[in-house]
Amino acid sequence: MKNLYRKHKVGAVSFVFLIAFYFIAVLADFIAPYPYDIQFRHNPYQPPTPIHFFDEEGRFYLVPFVYGHKLVDPVFKQYTIVQKEKYPVEFFVKGEPHYLFGFVKTDIHLFGVKDGGKIFLLGTDRLGRDIFSRLIYGTRISLTIGLIGVLISFLIGLIVGAVSGYFGCVTDTVIMRLVELLMVFPSFYLLLALRSMFPVDIPSIAVFFIIVAILSLIGWTGLARIVRGMVLSIRERDYVKVAKVMGGSNFYIIKKHIIPGTLSYILVAAMLSIPGYILGESALSLIGLGVQEPYPSWGNMLAEAQNVTKLSSCPWLLFPGVAIFTVIVSFNLFGDALRDYFDVKV
Amino acid sequence: MVKYIFKRLLHFIPLIFGMTFISFLIIKLAPGDFLTSIKMNPSVSKETIKALEKSYGFDQPVMKQYFLWLWNAVRFNLGYSMSYHRPVISLIGERVFNTLSLTVSAFLISWLFAVPLGIFAAYFRNRFTDKFIIAISIVGISIPSFFIAFLLMFIAAKTGWFPIGGVVSQNYETLSFLGKVSDRFKHMFIPLTAMVIGSISSLVRLIRGTVIDELEKEYVKLTKAKGLPTGVILFKHVLRNALNPFITLIGFDIAGLLSGAALIEIITAWPGMGRLMFDAVMAQDFFVVMGGLYIGGVMLIIGNLIADVLLALNDPRIKEREIEGQL
Numbered sequence: 001m002k003n004l005y006r007k008h009k010v011g012a013v014s015f016v017f018l019i020a021f022y023f024i025a026v027l028a029d030f031i032a033p034y035p036y037d038i039q040f041r042h043n044p045y046q047p048p049t050p051i052h053f054f055d056e057e058g059r060f061y062l063v064p065f066v067y068g069h070k071l072v073d074p075v076f077k078q079y080t081i082v083q084k085e086k087y088p089v090e091f092f093v094k095g096e097p098h099y100l101f102g103f104v105k106t107d108i109h110l111f112g113v114k115d116g117g118k119i120f121l122l123g124t125d126r127l128g129r130d131i132f133s134r135l136i137y138g139t140r141i142s143l144t145i146g147l148i149g150v151l152i153s154f155l156i157g158l159i160v161g162a163v164s165g166y167f168g169c170v171t172d173t174v175i176m177r178l179v180e181l182l183m184v185f186p187s188f189y190l191l192l193a194l195r196s197m198f199p200v201d202i203p204s205i206a207v208f209f210i211i212v213a214i215l216s217l218i219g220w221t222g223l224a225r226i227v228r229g230m231v232l233s234i235r236e237r238d239y240v241k242v243a244k245v246m247g248g249s250n251f252y253i254i255k256k257h258i259i260p261g262t263l264s265y266i267l268v269a270a271m272l273s274i275p276g277y278i279l280g281e282s283a284l285s286l287i288g289l290g291v292q293e294p295y296p297s298w299g300n301m302l303a304e305a306q307n308v309t310k311l312s313s314c315p316w317l318l319f320p321g322v323a324i325f326t327v328i329v330s331f332n333l334f335g336d337a338l339r340d341y342f343d344v345k346v
Numbered sequence: 347m348v349k350y351i352f353k354r355l356l357h358f359i360p361l362i363f364g365m366t367f368i369s370f371l372i373i374k375l376a377p378g379d380f381l382t383s384i385k386m387n388p389s390v391s392k393e394t395i396k397a398l399e400k401s402y403g404f405d406q407p408v409m410k411q412y413f414l415w416l417w418n419a420v421r422f423n424l425g426y427s428m429s430y431h432r433p434v435i436s437l438i439g440e441r442v443f444n445t446l447s448l449t450v451s452a453f454l455i456s457w458l459f460a461v462p463l464g465i466f467a468a469y470f471r472n473r474f475t476d477k478f479i480i481a482i483s484i485v486g487i488s489i490p491s492f493f494i495a496f497l498l499m500f501i502a503a504k505t506g507w508f509p510i511g512g513v514v515s516q517n518y519e520t521l522s523f524l525g526k527v528s529d530r531f532k533h534m535f536i537p538l539t540a541m542v543i544g545s546i547s548s549l550v551r552l553i554r555g556t557v558i559d560e561l562e563k564e565y566v567k568l569t570k571a572k573g574l575p576t577g578v579i580l581f582k583h584v585l586r587n588a589l590n591p592f593i594t595l596i597g598f599d600i601a602g603l604l605s606g607a608a609l610i611e612i613i614t615a616w617p618g619m620g621r622l623m624f625d626a627v628m629a630q631d632f633f634v635v636m637g638g639l640y641i642g643g644v645m646l647i648i649g650n651l652i653a654d655v656l657l658a659l660n661d662p663r664i665k666e667r668e669i670e671g672q673l
Contacts, residue, residue, distance in 0.1 A: 181361055186645075188605050
């Protein structure tokens with residue numbers, strides 16, 4: 001690990017970034033100033049709230065503050081700053097109650113403003129929901145979908161590839177034909193067709209698992225092929241032959257000798273394929289087939305940006321895209337560093 | 347060669363068969379069909395629905411429906427769209443041109459930019475130029491294509507530099523020939539850029555990696571010792587040897603020509619195959635969905651076949667095996 005850090009600083013930094021993202025996902029209720037579904041009906045499409053250290057007369061404040069905002073033109077969503085209203089931004093303020101880790105009931109949030117003031121770091125959407133808070137909650141979907149999806153598809157790909165390569169002959173032919181069959185499907189169309197098997201308006205959790213299942217079903221084939229190729233060469237090594245002569249069962253040999261030989265490749269390939277799952281979920285949610293409102297995912301938050309007039313007047317709707325980019329770049333950089341470290345080809 | 351192509355073709359027939367059969371089952375398993383909403387309408391009589399079901403063949407057993415469909419599909423009669431009230435094949439034919447104009451341009455541009463950039467980066471490996479290209483390409487592969495599309499749409503909406511959505515302007519018919527061409531290209535700008543950035547970036551990385559491996563081989567040293575000019579070494583010797591993995595990739599690209607742009611089409615309102623498929627899936631327009639999957643699958647197979655043939659042309663060993671009767 002130390003070596004990894006010394007040689008690949010960028011990779012190490014992106015690893016820290018990823019850890020931070022997972023922390024955010026776990027602590028979302030605490031970090032987000034508002035719940036994801038709270039609607040401030042008087043603040044639709046409010047631009048990001050600037051945080052000030054100096055007031056209008058140039059006086060310095062040790063504790064930064066935000067001004068109150070008032071909607072003056074409800075049609076074109078114009079806001080004015082109310083300079084009389086100053087709300088200091090504080091840490092650990094009381095807000096909406098939530099369950100930390102799912103069971104600790106508390107109403108403390110990481111930061112926020114008191115008495116009637118509102119802070120929207122990244123603005124609000126059409127229903128006056130805080131985009132920053134929704135972004136924070138959205139990490140839960142995007143970060144878990146990659147991990148779970150990769151876990152499932154790699155498990156399938158690994159087992160199928162290992163079995164196919166190890167046994168060879170008929171088993172191999174049948175399995176590889178099946179893999180080819182799945183690869184013939186145009187994947188985006190298949191995604192659409194599979195998603196259409198389920199009604200659109202089912203609970204978010206169910207949609208989440210359906211998406212994971214579909215993405216994994218499409219995703220395992222490429223890996224199975226590569227693992228098969230690796231196993232074919234590992235099978236001929238002396239230590240595998242020895243294990244066979246000494247009476248090891250097939251299952252034992254695959255588990256103890258074949259799969260470990262492919263592990264470093266698997267790890268790197270997994271890291272580099274996580275972005276695909278994140279993108280798949282965002283794309284599905286973006287076109288309205290993925291995670292449903294009100295639960296936020298970075299994809300369905302971007303769906304609003306499809307309206308060009310809204311997009312041009314409210315560019316802060318694009319922040320979820322920035323978040324997707326940040327996470328994917330981190331995974332790619334970390335995956336690259338791992339690849340160089342293990343010296344495998346992906 | 348002919349024998350080889352024929353063998354590969356035979357190999358693909360069961361794949362198409364299986365693919366369409368699975369798709370057929372998937373769509374049949376989905377709850378409801380196009381007639382569901384019509385059935386809800388109390389003003390439509392039971393007899394009308396029966397007649398509709400009969401005309402689409404939905405009253406037959408599923409297996410019979412499938413083989414009926416397959417028998418027609420082989421002759422490229424893909425049935426009748428329920429929401430557009432037109433034959434599917436003409437519907438698809440109309441959209442295919444839009445999609446192909448987008449994807450073929452994207453394909454050409456990506457390869458045109460990526461090959462020199464990749465070779466360039468490999469030749470100057472670990473120097474500043476290389477690091478710069480690699481850094482840019484990491485950003486390029488990580489930025490989602492739909493996000494690029496949104497950014498460009500935002501810029502276009504603010505500045506009016508490029509039209510948003512659609513294939514041609516409203517006054518297309520009044521334009522001169524050159525005007526028509528430039529109008530099409532202007533409309534293509536946003537979806538094309540969104541698609542190309544990611545594909546150039548990933549191609550550059552692949553080409554760089556392969557060319558670096560090749561540059562480290564002994565024969566390159568020999569060519570250098572012989573005093574061959576760099577251009578000849580790179581493009582005549584190294585590139586030819588490094589070509590094989592890319593030919594497979596070209597096959598993938600050809601395979602994805604019809605379905606590859608689907609998401610961008612949906613977002614930028616580009617009336618192509620992807621958009622058509624999306625609308626069809628939403629409306630449960632059975633024959634359009636099946637037709638799209640079928641044509642997409644055929645395209646994949648053609649792509650793979652072209653890749654196989656190119657591989658055989660580039661690699662004399664495959665030809666030899668054919669002569670020796672091993673294929």
